[in-house]
Amino acid sequence: METLVQSASYLFDLGVIIAALAGVTWGIMGGALPGISPSITMALLLPFTYTMEPMSAIVLLASTYIGAEYGGSVPAILIRTPGTNAAAATVIDGYEMNRQGKAGLALGISLYSGVLGSLFGLAMLILLSGPLSRVALAFTPPAYFALGVLGLSVIATLSGENLVKGFIAAILGLMVATIGTDPVTGGTRFTFGSSELLSGIEPVMIMVGLFAMSELLVQAGGRGEAERVTSRPRINFPDLKLARRLAFPQSIGGVIGTFEGVMPGAGGTIASFMSYNEARRWSRRPEEFGKGSPEGIAAPETANNTVAETALVPLLSFGIPGSNSTAILLGGFLIHGIVPGPMLFQRSGEIVHGLYAGLFTATFGMLVMGMLLLPACIWLVNRPRPYLNAFIFALILSGIYSIHNSVFDLGIMMAAGAVGFFMRMLRFPFLPTVLGLVLGYLVESSFRRSLVLSGDDLMIFVDDRISLALLMLAFLFIAGSLGKRIYDLARRRRVEAFSEGSEARE
Amino acid sequence: MISRDLVGGLAAVVIGAVYLYFAYQLRVSALDDSLGPSGMPRIYGWLLLSLGLILTAQAILSRLIGAPLAAGREALRGEWEGQGRRIGWAAGLFAIGAAYLSAVEKLGYLVSVALLIPAAATFLGARFGPRLLAIAALGAVALWAIFALVLGVSMPSGLLGRLGL
């Protein structure tokens, strides 16, 4: 309670307000540019924070982070390009709604879910920091492994009509994740002497290639055969009926986002995919998922915006950054001589209170900026298709280049695009590939780390209670979805398959 | 007739085999854990290989037993129709991208993007003309302003850089 009161006093602090609004606007812009991740967006501001007041500096960086996590959904919906890794799950139904001429509603849902997720996460951060930080501590290597497996179990339900194809796609993703430096020995794997491959392939390059580049190639192949529906350049928020329907997927996103955010290393991408899958599992209309379901936007967008808030829990309470973005925020603290960790609240309590107030202001800034900026974005994507696609092409080539200033990365992105094009032609789903890519490193490194810990005793995964629970859950999910497939097959019903539009659009 | 699944299955087998070949060459070290750097890659490789074989078998089997034949054959025939043309057009756009990649460091970012946009737009069906060129030039400057000026990314300067711009 005391925290709330003290934080509230900073709500009207001009420096905090300006920093929050500037940060969130900059963040939305950076997040919306493909390839410019939240961490890059923040890093670009870092030099300017040197000369600022510590409180404004921290608020500026943190607001940029939440703005960027939201901004990623804009290109995901409008041009099938996830602006951030965590927005990849939003592409599925967001782009589909856009194709149906409902871009305004899709953007409205993502904005509204983002704001709700952000507020929920902030509430968790302020009120439950202590208990949540104990959750982070309880996660040992075997528990992380089990978490990764739980994430991978989603593949069983996201594989489309043919499970074998889904698994093949997933393994392709896992294979890409093995490129780079080995997590245990530090030796190199599959780099073929190239120093560009040393630190692995950034998931965003593959995602932009698979989603956006392949879409450009497919459309080039179709030569404008497809009918195109354009959306009116305005933002529509859901009406009461839809809002009630979205409340449940949003709660799923909020809860999953809270936990994933707290765990260092788990992150927004896993959170958004898991909440997408859970929203679909518990939905009354699962058949709409993949075909433009508003719930399919609400769940992941709530989740990744919640993560942006609760990711601050381990940072503030242990001084441990759980992601690249929070690592930069940590840098922002250190520059001003503030060391996050157990002593932070005693020593620099006012900074924390200012930060809370700033995050609150930033969330409303996000709402306002979204409403102002988005209609212009819709107008832009309503331009004639050849022009639009030429610009998208130029945009993704620029964005991916700026990750490492490397033409090599552009080659990887284009190659992923070509692979994506053929995967669509051969009707392989992409989502398993993306999941394999995102989770491959986590699963492999924590599995091997656990075995090193236990001296190659597999019982470590059973002895650790969290690990056991998560593994059992994963088993239930897989068994359930396999069982359903067999049941459908036995009844000679068409398998009620889900796929994210892997079919080449004819 | 070859179905898409057959092609997909065979592709998976080939990819799995190539990957395995490299996985077996990974260096062993005394700092290794028991699974080692090549442990997971080997598992992935064998899994992909076997899944590829299963998919291939599925494709062949469904040809042999499944499908009331006439309809099945009809469907199969339609399956590849027009794909050659599609691949051709897609390859064209891919080639434009490849040309951009090879040119961007020599010509510089601004010039390359100013060429990429009209080339891609024309290829995709826009009418070539002064209007397109004007839009492309404006667009290139806008992208350059966003990435190089606002975000401070050091885009290749190339030609213009040498002129001192």
Place this chain on the structure above:
Amino acid sequence: MRKQRILAAGSAVFMCGMIAGAHAQDYPVDTVTLITHSSPGGGSDVFLRELSRYLGPILGANVVVENVRGGSGAAAMANLAQSAPDGSKFYATTPTFIYTSLLSDPEYKYTDLEPLVNFFIDPEVIYTSANSEYQTLEDVIDHAREGRGQWGAANPASLERQALEQLKAAAGVNAAVVTHEGGGDLLINVLNGTLQIGVGEVQEIQSQLEAGELRLLATFSDERLEAFPDLPTVEELGYDVVVRKFRGLAGPKDLPVDVIAAWERAVQEVLADEEYKAAYEAANLRAAYMPHEEYVQFIEDFGNETRDFLKETGVIE
């Protein structure tokens, strides 16, 4: 996610020390760029930006920091090796650049650069959770001798890992050395008791130390630390392992003599600067100035030692 694979930030260039001081005419170029492979906000980055503030006026040039990411230093080494040795560009060296050179065999290695001077040596300490039963390093080693010890290092193939492997060999115990994805993961696993000990720099665990959540057991430095006079060194305890995590600069080959002289003077001056001294001592950095000649030799020895270690353990051929 992979922490050490933090995305590159393009190059956030920050102008520092804008006011060229009294020595402006001494230094051959107006702007000196210090390159780091660390991400903005990372350890080396924060260190350099702090340093550049004080160094500018003393050196008589603008000092700017640039992040050249990619390949754990491989990109930065290539950048440096190919630039002119006119004193305008230097690379902030840490042991990482030697490990990267040896492990991944990039086109340009540490041997293609010329070490300039050294600034600091970061003390590496062994720590355990305050709740644990281990009061001394000996307790930990006894535990490992009886059963199976679990020790943690922040990264695979790093100086910390090497230190633990050497300690293991010196003590003749078979402990599992568990590597992580950065100091944060490691810290969590020490706090929750998964690991008996972790190795890291003092500044990484400062907050936990102050809060009394961690206990220091020993330091890998060659002598006791000023801030912790009661903390024994590993060497004192009878295990012949000393770790020197250096922070210095390196430039392209064939640096001109006047540039080297200017740096040797400036570095001694900046390390003695009262205000800067307060700042770096607060961050637990230990000034360890090494002039050019000594540093060249030091890096060569360090490189050879590391190569031997990696060869013995079979990581490289």
